[in-house]
Amino acid sequence: MKKITIRIIIGILQIILICLVPRLVADYDDGEYDFGTVEVKIRLNGGEWQDPGITGITLKLYEPFEIKATLTNKVKSSAGVMIQGAGSTKTFEMLKGECEWKKWCSKPSVEAGVTKTYEWTMRPIETRFVGGTTPLKMYYQFTRWNDEFEETENDYGAINLISPTISHEIWDSYNDNIDNNQDLNRLNNKNENKSPGFILIIILISLLIISSYKKNKF
Numbered sequence: 001m002k003k004i005t006i007r008i009i010i011g012i013l014q015i016i017l018i019c020l021v022p023r024l025v026a027d028y029d030d031g032e033y034d035f036g037t038v039e040v041k042i043r044l045n046g047g048e049w050q051d052p053g054i055t056g057i058t059l060k061l062y063e064p065f066e067i068k069a070t071l072t073n074k075v076k077s078s079a080g081v082m083i084q085g086a087g088s089t090k091t092f093e094m095l096k097g098e099c100e101w102k103k104w105c106s107k108p109s110v111e112a113g114v115t116k117t118y119e120w121t122m123r124p125i126e127t128r129f130v131g132g133t134t135p136l137k138m139y140y141q142f143t144r145w146n147d148e149f150e151e152t153e154n155d156y157g158a159i160n161l162i163s164p165t166i167s168h169e170i171w172d173s174y175n176d177n178i179d180n181n182q183d184l185n186r187l188n189n190k191n192e193n194k195s196p197g198f199i200l201i202i203i204l205i206s207l208l209i210i211s212s213y214k215k216n217k218f
Contacts, residue, residue: 034142
């Protein structure tokens with residue numbers, strides 16, 4: 001019975017690994033779609049524009065970065081985008097941009113070949129994620145309508161923009177009165193050493209348990 005229980009636990013851990021590992025791998029869904037094309041670029045610290053799906057980088061708290069998204073209709077349709085983080089917490093602040101956080105920014109139905117570019121300046125603001133990793137996504141949608149202005153078809157999806165680790169340091173050029181917006185006690189009480197993301201911790205623990213079990217078995 002004990003061996004069966006251990007095997008069940010190991011099986012569960014392996015399933016957890018299968019589910020969680022892909023979340024650490026950047027997926028970039030940029031490109032051609034049935035109703036249009038989506039091109040996204042991100043610029044960090046005023047550097048070169050680069051493709052989204054950025055991981056393995058660290059941003060200071062309140063450190064800004066830029067996002068540029070260009071949508072081109074391939075058929076007569078409306079098009080829209082939305083910026084959103086993980087869960088209900090507002091982990092990033094939109095300093096500049098045409099639409100609000102978690103709100104669709106859309107253009108009306110236009111003919112094929114029309115291009116629209118959206119630009120944002122964002123920064124991480126949530127102190128509870130300091131020392132951890134938090135993702136930012138962009139959702140896009142092309143919608144076709146009939147003559148009665150009824151929605152007929154959709155072409156939509158999501159693009160992982162960036163998943164930075166948030167540093168304990170505050171961005172050098174940050175001058176706002178952060179005491180009005182954030183509980184800095186949470187930040188000051190954290191260990192100054194950077195800790196890995198919660199998902200990574202679970203994966204490492206699971207690997208250690210599985211490895212230990214296999215060694216003892218043989």
